[in-house]
Amino acid sequence: MAQALDISRWDLECYFNNTDHQTDLNGVDRLIVRRGQPFTLSLYLRSGVYQPGVSSLTCIAETGSRGSWSLSQRS
Secondary structure (H helix, E strand, C coil): CCCCCEEEEEECCHHHHHHHCCCHHHCCCCCCCCCCCCCCCEEEEEECCCCCCCCCCCCCCECCCCCCCCHHHEC
């Protein structure tokens, strides 16, 4: 069985993403991206080694201040 990846912290790269998505006029202290466009985030591991093709990573993104299980707000 593969070793679990232990994430110590993450960075939503708000300045880079908001500038790239032209949403930086709304500030860069929180992530604001446009639907359907790729964005960058950084995960810093405390332990474990990510191995492409071997390790798996699942992310759930929810929109808004109160996330919903609605498919229109979850990816």
